[in-house]
Amino acid sequence: MIVSLVYLVFHYSFIDDCLDAYIVTACLHLLDLSDIDEISSRKQTLFDILPKEEQNSFISQISKVILEKYIKIPNDLPTLSTETATMDTQKRQIEAMFDNRQQRYVCEVCDKQYKTANDLQRHLKDQHLWNITENSGVNIP
């Protein structure tokens, strides 16, 4: 129970971080910026002296473009959960290859032995063409 809760929190914060980074990147891309400190060529001139309503509409216009152009949550959400599910499945499969008696990870395909889950993961990727999800979080001591 606690373990699944930890996984849940891990996945939540992982997705949360992704979204934050994604939105920042979307802003940079939209405003033609290569760096977060750069000044946009699409900067609204004299933004500070505009009336509040115009400031708001400028910001909400940018937000809308970002939402429509970059985010489209309804399309991306199934992909995201599929990837998360794949991560979980791979993690469980690798955990299942741990041999308690030998205290080693044993490849289920070719019986090669590895000390760490990461080594086995690399082996599965290189030798058995596993499609390992980047940052799969497989980190078993």
Ligand SMILES: [Zn+2]
């Ligand atoms: Zn193998």
